[in-house]
Amino acid sequence: MLPSRFALHRPRAVEEALELLEKYGEAAAPFAGGTELLVAMKARVLRYDHIVDLKAIQPLRGVQRLPDAGVMIGALSTHRELSSDPILREALPTYGLLSRDVANARVRASGTIGGNLCFAEPHADPPAYLCIADAVMHLVGPAGRREIALSEFLTGEFSTDRAHDEILIGIRVPPSACTSRIAYESIGHLERPAVNVACRADSGDGGTRFRFVVGAACGRPTELPSLPDHLAIMSGEEQLMHIEEYAGAACDELDDVADDLFGSADYKRHLARVLVRRTLRKVLSMEARS
Ligand SMILES: Cc1cc2nc3c(=O)[nH]c(=O)nc-3n(C[C@H](O)[C@H](O)[C@H](O)COP(=O)(O)OP(=O)(O)OC[C@H]3O[C@@H](n4cnc5c(N)ncnc54)[C@H](O)[C@@H]3O)c2cc1C
Incomplete structure (x- = not known):
């Protein structure tokens, strides 16, 4: 089916795009790669009379190192660009692997991180990873700029x-995440992930702190409760032996897990438990960063 008729606008600056969005109100939507928006419009799930194509706005592209040693990922960066970006590879070495597995070559070439x-489709790869990296969204609107944690x-x-x-405009990853070890694992039998888990380890004087975020299983990424003290202070081998009890209890507590095309809620909780263990194993095998 074709989408209903719409006017296509191609602003060259953010200010121009904002004027268009303000002028046409809820009848207008921003457009980047169109891999989600056009599909939804063709299916007549969404309808807009005005499409504001952001692709010509160059400042929204690319990855930059920030003076505080964090990174800013331009909202218009495609999954393919991010899979081989040298700045991102240095800051978040495991993110490129995730980008390489998103969807298929066609979607990676035009689909953007923004x-x-x-779109906030729960069956997506980047949200869990970027939530554990404490990413911050940078938005601009009629009232000016604002920031909000991705979570x-x-x-x-x-x-x-x-x-x-x-x-x-972009997604900022703070410097603390750029010295962390982050592991990511995903399982999916359709084109999108059924469940994914990101695990982060931060080593300091007081030992290593582990965090886990489960993605795709729930409506939005969910951070699991902290590791209990007795598990947090164990050696890596001991942690792997005892992680099952933590993962089992933590994943059983996940609420908002629904039965859907990707599997039953019980199956997804089971996958989450498996991925908690796998990501812990991966993160333990990574060299400490500074
Ligand atoms: C077959 C298929 C398989 C897929 N598999 C995966 C997968 O395995 N893993 C995964 O993570 N994802 C997957 N996706 C989703 C894919 O990642 C997204 O489609 C893509 O990143 C969306 O980006 P886009 O630029 O095409 O967004 P668009 O379709 O252009 O826009 C999506 C929404 O975001 C809004 N928007 C876009 N950019 C901005 C901006 N800068 N500011 C404000 N609003 C904006 C639009 O108005 C729209 O509502 C899949 C998609 C398809 C079609």
């Missing part, structure tokens, strides 16, 4: 904190 996060920006299935006339 579109992925703004708060994603409010549920296909739902975000973005106002219809706001544009996502």
Whole structure:
């Protein structure tokens, strides 16, 4: 089916795009790669009379190192660009592997990270990883710029904190995540992940702190409770032996896991438990970073 008729606008600057979004209100939507938006419009699930194509706005592209040693990922960066970006590879060495596995070559070539996060389809790869990296969304709208943690920006299935006339400029990853060890694992039998888990280890004087975020299983990424003290202070081998009890209890507590095409809620909780163990094993095998 074809989408209903719409006017296509091609602004060359953020200010121009904001004017268009303000002028046409809820009848307009930003457009990046179109891999989600056009499919939804063709299926007549969404309808917009005005499409504001952001692709010509060059400052929204690319990855930059920030003076504080964090990184800013431009919202228009495609999954393919991110899979081989040298700055991102240095800052978040495991992110490129994730990008390489998103969807298929066609979607990776045109689908953007900004579109992925703004669409908030729960069966996606980047959200869990970027949540454990404490990523911050940088938005601009009629009232100016604002920042919000990705974990708060994603409010549920296909739902975000973005106002219809706001544009996502970029995703900032703070410096602390750029010295962490982050492992990511995903399982999916359809084109998108059924469940994924990101595990982060931060070593300091007081020992190593582990965190886990489960993605795709729930409406939005969910951080598991902290490792209990007795497990946190064990050696890596001991942790792997005892992780099952933590993973079992933590994943059983996940609420908002639904039966869907990707499997039953019980199956997804089981996958999450398996991936917690796998990501812990991976993170333990990584060299410490500084
Ligand atoms: C067959 C298929 C398989 C897929 N498999 C996977 C997978 O395995 N893993 C995965 O993570 N994802 C997967 N995806 C989703 C894919 O990652 C996203 O489609 C892509 O990243 C979306 O980006 P886009 O630029 O195409 O967004 P668009 O379709 O252009 O936009 C999506 C939404 O975001 C809004 N938007 C876009 N950019 C901005 C911006 N800068 N500011 C404000 N709002 C904005 C649009 O208005 C729209 O509502 C798959 C998609 C398809 C079609």
